[in-house]
Amino acid sequence: MERPYILHLFTPGAQMSPFDINMAADAGYQVLAPYCGVTLDGVAALTQDTIFSRSPKGLARTGIFIGGRDALLAADMLERARRALVPPFAVSLMADPSGAYTTAAAMVACVESVLQQHHGSGLAGRRVLVLGGTGPVGRIAAVIAARCGADVALSSHGGQATAASAASATGQRFGVTLGAVSGAGPADLQASIADAEVLLACAAAGVQVVGAADLPAARRLRVVADLNAVPPEGVAGVGVMDDGRPIEGSPAVGIGALAIGNVKYQTQQQLLRLMHEAEKPQVLDFTQAFERARVLRGGSVA
Incomplete structure (x- = not known):
């Protein structure tokens, strides 16, 4: 048998x-x-x-x-x-x-693909901010992006110390260097996204981490990837099916949860x-x- x-x-x-x-x-x-x-x-x-x-x-x-x-x-x-x-x-x-491993992999692969399509280059040298960066997907997405040559920082609504602890532990475990910023309130959030070229939104479902009023602060933004499939969207203007669609009120394009989820599956x-x-x-x-x-x-x- x-x-x-x-x-x-x-x-x-x-x-x-x-x-x-x-x-x-x-x-x-x-x-x-x-x-x-x-x-x-x-x-x-x-x-x-x-x-x-x-x-x-x-x-x-x-x-x-x-x-x-x-x-x-x-x-x-x-x-x-x-x-x-x-x-x-x-x-x-x-x-x-x-x-978390397959979701993070799919998220970063989608971002890399859209960057290549719209800007002719990948993640190397890009400033990447991971919102909800202390969770499992955020940590691994940060590691993958860092291994691709990006300058990556984790953000946490718990503040700078929480983000720094996660960045240190994750970076040491996987042999990369990760920065840390506070996402504890609107002022901290807007300051942190000002220089970001890529946003990876990995916060909890149903939580909007970047509203329409925050987007004008992100002047250098090129790509936003949002894992949230539960209304409201994690980043204002990013639909769940979007795959390189322009975000109203922003210079960036968005990648939504279902576009990432298809690759993850x-x-x-x-x-x-x-x-x-x-x-x-x-x-x-x-x-x-x-x-x-x-x-x-x-x-x-x-």
């Missing part, structure tokens, strides 16, 4: 995301086994239980997916799982906490299918997600 495709899903949270379970099933996994409340120290034992229960040949039909809501913890859990493999006993591994599905179909074990995080998202937007793999 042919062995089934099994995906073990680890999360430090109370439940695994139904979104990820549906995506894994659609990618071809037949048995989906969620493990909740997984600690960093518990990852190695679970990984080795996974790999030693099948022959090396059978492990080609086995994978581990790491979820949760913490972008840095997920990276650490992925590394613990990778180090627990004992070749030839090895399985494919993927991390995508709260969809395809990226996550392709990575899960890669795990499912690969003959050799894969280790997948936001780096591979960004490579895929770039190709989906018509670019090249970094």
Whole structure:
């Protein structure tokens, strides 16, 4: 009898995301086994239980997916799982906490594509401000943009200290330099967006972080990407379906949540299918997600 495709899903949270379970099933996994409340120290034992229960040949039909809501913890859990493999006993591994890795990858790939289309160059040297920058998507989008050569700063409505703490921890973990600014009130926000060429709006759903009255302060703005699909829009004038559409009252063009979401969905599905179909074990995080998202937007793999 042919062995089934099994995906073990680890999360430090109370439940695994139904979104990820549906995506894994659609990618071809037949048995989906969620493990909740997984600690960093518990990852190695679970990984080795996974790999030693099948022959090396059978492990080609086995994978581990790491979820949760913490972008840095997920990276650490992925590394613990990778180090627990004992070749030839090895399985494919993927991390995508709260969809943050694939969403951030899609967001930055869309911005890069629109910059190339409208201005003939990408993110290198651009001033990028991440609104809602202390959350999982904001942190990873900042890291990807920084790796593309952008000058990136995180903004937080909690103020400068909150943003600086997130920027320091994230930058140290992933080997990039991130700045920090306060987004605690209208004056701080308008001051922070004055020199920004790219805005990545990663705030909570239904929260407008940049209103129409704020936009005139952003004189150098070129592209705005907004993840908010719940009214009102996160950045005034950016519709959910926009993909390079001019923003009224601004020199910039906008990219909306559903345009980004389409690329995110395809990226996550392709990575899960890669795990499912690969003959050799894969280790997948936001780096591979960004490579895929770039190709989906018509670019090249970094």
